[in-house]
Amino acid sequence: MATGQLALTVLMGVFLIAVAAWLSRVEDWRSYAPLSGGGGYGRETGTAHEEKPAGLIRWLTTVDHKDIGILYGLYGTIAFIWGGLAVLLMRVELASPAQDVIEMSFYNGLLTSHGITMLFLFATPIIAAFSNYFIPLLIGADDMAFPRINAIAFWLLPPAAVLIWAGFFLDPLTGGQIQAAQTSWTMYTPLSAEQANPGVDLMLLGLHLSGVSATMGAINFIVTIFTERNNKVNWANLDIFSWTILTQSGLILFAFPLLGSALIMLLLDRNFATTFFTVGGGSPILWQHLFWFFGHPEVYILVLPPMGMVSYILPKFAGRKLFGFKFVVYSTLAIGVLSFGVWAHHMFSTGIDPRLRASFMAVSLAIAIPSAVKTFNWITTLWNGKLRMTAPMLFCIGFISNFIIGGVTGVFLAAVPVDLVLHDTYYVVGHFHYIVMGVIAFGVFAAVYYWFPIYTGRMYQRTLAKWHFWLVMVGTNLTFFGMLILGYLGMPRRYATYDFNPAITPMQAITALHQLATLGAFILAIGMAIFVWNIVMSWIEGPIVEDGDPWSLKETNQHGHEWHWHENRVNRSIVAADGGEEEVATDGGEDE
Ligand code: HEM
Numbered sequence: 001m002a003t004g005q006l007a008l009t010v011l012m013g014v015f016l017i018a019v020a021a022w023l024s025r026v027e028d029w030r031s032y033a034p035l036s037g038g039g040g041y042g043r044e045t046g047t048a049h050e051e052k053p054a055g056l057i058r059w060l061t062t063v064d065h066k067d068i069g070i071l072y073g074l075y076g077t078i079a080f081i082w083g084g085l086a087v088l089l090m091r092v093e094l095a096s097p098a099q100d101v102i103e104m105s106f107y108n109g110l111l112t113s114h115g116i117t118m119l120f121l122f123a124t125p126i127i128a129a130f131s132n133y134f135i136p137l138l139i140g141a142d143d144m145a146f147p148r149i150n151a152i153a154f155w156l157l158p159p160a161a162v163l164i165w166a167g168f169f170l171d172p173l174t175g176g177q178i179q180a181a182q183t184s185w186t187m188y189t190p191l192s193a194e195q196a197n198p199g200v201d202l203m204l205l206g207l208h209l210s211g212v213s214a215t216m217g218a219i220n221f222i223v224t225i226f227t228e229r230n231n232k233v234n235w236a237n238l239d240i241f242s243w244t245i246l247t248q249s250g251l252i253l254f255a256f257p258l259l260g261s262a263l264i265m266l267l268l269d270r271n272f273a274t275t276f277f278t279v280g281g282g283s284p285i286l287w288q289h290l291f292w293f294f295g296h297p298e299v300y301i302l303v304l305p306p307m308g309m310v311s312y313i314l315p316k317f318a319g320r321k322l323f324g325f326k327f328v329v330y331s332t333l334a335i336g337v338l339s340f341g342v343w344a345h346h347m348f349s350t351g352i353d354p355r356l357r358a359s360f361m362a363v364s365l366a367i368a369i370p371s372a373v374k375t376f377n378w379i380t381t382l383w384n385g386k387l388r389m390t391a392p393m394l395f396c397i398g399f400i401s402n403f404i405i406g407g408v409t410g411v412f413l414a415a416v417p418v419d420l421v422l423h424d425t426y427y428v429v430g431h432f433h434y435i436v437m438g439v440i441a442f443g444v445f446a447a448v449y450y451w452f453p454i455y456t457g458r459m460y461q462r463t464l465a466k467w468h469f470w471l472v473m474v475g476t477n478l479t480f481f482g483m484l485i486l487g488y489l490g491m492p493r494r495y496a497t498y499d500f501n502p503a504i505t506p507m508q509a510i511t512a513l514h515q516l517a518t519l520g521a522f523i524l525a526i527g528m529a530i531f532v533w534n535i536v537m538s539w540i541e542g543p544i545v546e547d548g549d550p551w552s553l554k555e556t557n558q559h560g561h562e563w564h565w566h567e568n569r570v571n572r573s574i575v576a577a578d579g580g581e582e583e584v585a586t587d588g589g590e591d592e
């Protein structure tokens with residue numbers, strides 16, 4: 001035994017030295033991608049760039065930040081569809097009180113997969129889609145600081161998804177030996193430690209991989225924003241979106257490695273008889289501390305960049321600069337710092353020390369202050385503005401109104417006595433969906449429409465975009481406001497069936513609210529189908545944007561770096577069409 005271990009240790013040492021030796025021989029590992037600009041302009045003129053291989057090989061080997069951004073976007077969209085279909089099935093089951101459509105264990109699998117997918121495979125990557133594409137353009141850099149690490153970070157994600165979803169595919173293949181994990185996205189122990197289903201292990205491994213990917217991306221963004229800025233871009237005039245990505249990356253750096261460690265500990269508990277989280281040896285509460293020390297910052301990891309998008313886009317259609325820019329930056333940093341001090345508000349009902357509870361309540365209420373600062377800044381930016389109700393603007397306004405509901409319900413939950421009543425009811429589900437669907441997804445939609453001409457060179461169909469907005473806005477509020485009321489009526493979350501004592505709550509009210517929520521979910525799904533259709537069709541055959549300033553931003557002096565880059569590209573392709581010389585792409589290095 002001892003000699004075996006010794007041999008293994010020596011082997012590992014040799015291996016590590018070999019890796020180090022190899023790395024030291026790889027020259028220029030901090031290399032740059034070829035000058036970007038091959039992103040597809042010139043397609044219309046037939047002067048495609050030679051520097052990138054064509055077709056599938058290009059997408060498999062690309063290290064261009066714009067290509068990687070698009071890959072992240074495609075990935076996030078697929079994950080959103082998967083998570084959306086899962087939830088539609090769940091909502092169908094919940095439309096009636098009895099268990100009549102799907103198996104309860106399947107419901108639990110869907111519930112787990114929906115949460116994990118939406119948070120780790122949709123929301124995190126979809127933000128990376130925008131940051132990868134636009135941060136270098138916004139700060140006047142050629143590319144990310146480490147283009148290859150950027151590509152590696154993305155390519156860790158497809159295997160992560162395969163592992164996370166593996167249980168669903170392997171269930172029929174293995175005759176039920178390996179099933180989808182049924183731990184819920186919080187993976188609370190002892191349930192998750194004791195569930196003897198290899199599907200859980202596969203999911204934990206996939207989750208670990210997705211965390212490694214996010215951490216690699218975060219390091220890349222921090223280095224890029226610190227070292228690759230064009231010399232005209234200093235900290236004082238760094239745009240608000242880059243500020244939020246910088247803060248987000250800082251949060252990822254502290255939060256995700258912790259999740260990774262906790263996942264490893266859980267895997268060890270499951271497979272190697274350690275006792276970190278067991279009832280006898282360790283403590284299930286330890287899991288909750290570790291999980292939520294990651295989990296609460298995670299929600300700000302997801303919400304800060306969309307806040308940055310809205311802070312960036314809203315002023316463009318309000319015709320005036322963002323009100324109190326500095327305070328929007330400060331509030332971003334304040335939320336970033338505070339978010340690490342509130343995790344135990346998810347644990348008020350676990351029996352932790354009441355003094356601890358009180359201090360966590362205080363910090364949680366304090367976080368409302370920087371959040372309110374942001375909200376008032378957005379509203380003040382709108383005030384007396386010359387509003388243009390384009391699709392991105394509609395989504396920005398929807399974002400703010402949903403954020404107010406999501407935020408205020410959160411303040412309620414931060415109060416210990418209120419939380420003790422509402423914990424683990426649908427009120428919680430309603431609260432966080434106002435944020436994840438009504439805020440995070442809305443910010444993303446605003447950004448998709450706002451930047452559409454840049455990454456496609458075309459314009460989307462505006463009428464369809466407005467249909468998308470109204471369906472999603474109505475669907476979100478119908479579904480999740482219904483859930484807030486369900487929570488007040490005492491409906492617990494995570495159940496596939498329900499039954500109530502009429503003396504407490506009439507069954508008809510519960511059923512009707514569930515049906516309302518199901519209706520809302522389907523309205524949402526129709527809106528999303530229109531969105532995907534619009535994006536795909538407009539990408540293929542939308543009208544080509546030949547204007548360097550399609551949103552008329554020059555009028556209000558808000559033509560940012562990325563549009564400058566776009567304008568250069570448009571001009572270049574016009575020159576090329578004339579048979580003239582092509583200039584070298586400079587990625588919008590100059591100021592506007
Ligand atoms: C598209 C419309 C959506 C609908 C109709 C919807 C609906 C639901 C429902 C019914 C549940 C299960 C509640 C329960 O039984 O306890 C749930 C859970 C969850 N959803 Fe969504 N959802 C949507 C979008 C999203 C998005 C965009 C995200 C993330 C970005 C998300 C993240 C989550 C998470 C993390 C959970 C698990 C929460 C927990 O158990 O702690 N959802 N959702």
Ligand SMILES: [Cu+2]
Binds near residue numbers: 299343345346
């Ligand atoms: Cu929290």
